[in-house]
Amino acid sequence: MNNTIGIYVHIPFCIKKCPYCDFNSIAVTSAPDDIYIDAVLEELAGHIKEKPSLLNKTLETIYIGGGTPSIIEPHNIKKLVNGIRQAFSDTAPDEITIEINPGTVTRDRLAAFKDAGINRLSIGIQSFNEKMLKTLGRIHSAKDSVRCYEYARAAGFNNIGMDIIFGAPEQSIKEWEEDIETAACLRPEHISTYNLTIENGTSFFTLQKSCELALPSEEEQTLMYEIAINILKNKGYNHYEISNFSLAGFESRHNNRYWLGMDYLGLGAGAHSYISSLNIVSQEQTPDWGTRWWNEKNPDVYMQRIKDTDHAIAGKETLKKVEALEEGIFLGLRRLTGIDTGWFLTRFNISLKDLYASKISALKAAELLYEDANSIRLTHKGLLLSNEVFAELI
Numbered sequence: 001m002n003n004t005i006g007i008y009v010h011i012p013f014c015i016k017k018c019p020y021c022d023f024n025s026i027a028v029t030s031a032p033d034d035i036y037i038d039a040v041l042e043e044l045a046g047h048i049k050e051k052p053s054l055l056n057k058t059l060e061t062i063y064i065g066g067g068t069p070s071i072i073e074p075h076n077i078k079k080l081v082n083g084i085r086q087a088f089s090d091t092a093p094d095e096i097t098i099e100i101n102p103g104t105v106t107r108d109r110l111a112a113f114k115d116a117g118i119n120r121l122s123i124g125i126q127s128f129n130e131k132m133l134k135t136l137g138r139i140h141s142a143k144d145s146v147r148c149y150e151y152a153r154a155a156g157f158n159n160i161g162m163d164i165i166f167g168a169p170e171q172s173i174k175e176w177e178e179d180i181e182t183a184a185c186l187r188p189e190h191i192s193t194y195n196l197t198i199e200n201g202t203s204f205f206t207l208q209k210s211c212e213l214a215l216p217s218e219e220e221q222t223l224m225y226e227i228a229i230n231i232l233k234n235k236g237y238n239h240y241e242i243s244n245f246s247l248a249g250f251e252s253r254h255n256n257r258y259w260l261g262m263d264y265l266g267l268g269a270g271a272h273s274y275i276s277s278l279n280i281v282s283q284e285q286t287p288d289w290g291t292r293w294w295n296e297k298n299p300d301v302y303m304q305r306i307k308d309t310d311h312a313i314a315g316k317e318t319l320k321k322v323e324a325l326e327e328g329i330f331l332g333l334r335r336l337t338g339i340d341t342g343w344f345l346t347r348f349n350i351s352l353k354d355l356y357a358s359k360i361s362a363l364k365a366a367e368l369l370y371e372d373a374n375s376i377r378l379t380h381k382g383l384l385l386s387n388e389v390f391a392e393l394i
């Protein structure tokens with residue numbers, strides 16, 4: 001059994017709420033850095049106190065996401081990284097990522113993040129088109145993004161990811177093509193392409209309801225995705241997950257943990273955790289299928305609960321075998337290498353091919369799934385229609 005763990009830290013603060021965003025984030029004039037980072041470290045200490053065997057796991061990754069973690073002062077990021085590392089016997093995790101908003105950093109700040117122990121950046125570029133950035137309500141310009149990338153290189157970061165969005169209101173195919181070309185020409189090690197979805201409760205949702213949002217058609221959005229695949233492949237990027245591309249050796253190790261069903265401990269307001277082999281919530285031994293829990297979302301309530309009780313768990317579920325199995329299929333198929341059928345048999349003691357024989361045959365006949373001796377994976381057509389494949393299989 002894999003005995004490693006990844007830690008996710010959620011920073012729920014932003015300078016301004018983007019109109020499409022349904023992440024757990026709030027706009028603040030100044031983030032309560034000191035008290036929030038102390039609360040996160042206290043939460044970690046609480047988990048370890050409750051279940052010391054957590055420390056038998058090797059810390060492999062730390063991912064600081066949000067929200068906008070780059071508004072946290074670098075000395076507090078250093079305190080956070082050091083605090084987590086020290087808790088795990090001063091282990092040096094292979095990958096320590098922080099998400100960066102290009103509108104929040106200077107050359108010095110990026111250098112200070114490097115000094116804090118961060119070795120991977122994920123920059124929320126979203127677009128290089130000024131009109132698009134305005135539509136998306138971003139606080140930065142395209143110039144800021146390029147400058148941020150250059151400063152990051154100058155600071156010595158050699159593992160940089162960029163997030164870009166397609167399917168935004170009034171975005172043309174040509175504008176998307178320019179965005180993806182610009183990103184690839186800058187040569188970050190990793191590029192994530194996200195198809196904008198309109199989430200309930202966002203400003204975009206309200207605009208869509210009153211027919212004020214001119215989104216590209218479904219066909220145009222599929223074409224945008226295909227364009228990204230073609231351009232990035234031609235530029236030497238490996239398409240390794242539905243939305244993710246990387247240069248050789250630069251897949252996101254932390255995100256791979258999610259797709260491969262590996263353990264992660266989420267700290268901070270609204271953070272989710274999944275631990276497969278022990279129950280650090282109630283100290284009971286869990287069944288093999290793992291336990292998932294999630295924290296209180298409101299940052300103030302989170303901090304107060306940590307202060308009072310050392311934890312801020314809002315809900316918890318123990319997975320049944322069928323849930324773990326369906327999740328294994330759903331997440332496994334997101335990776336372009338697909339599901340290793342030997343792994344599936346070992347983990348669930350049942351053959352994937354036998355379990356879903358008729359569905360797999362039908363999806364193969366429709367050229368949506370490909371099967372060889374060791375794996376089942378999405379075809380190119382299956383990638384474009386992945387939601388339909390998942391719905392059919394699960």
Ligand code: SF4
Pocket residue numbers: 013014015016017018021022023025066067068101124
């Ligand atoms: S910066 Fe990111 S997390 Fe913050 S509101 Fe915008 S999209 Fe959401």
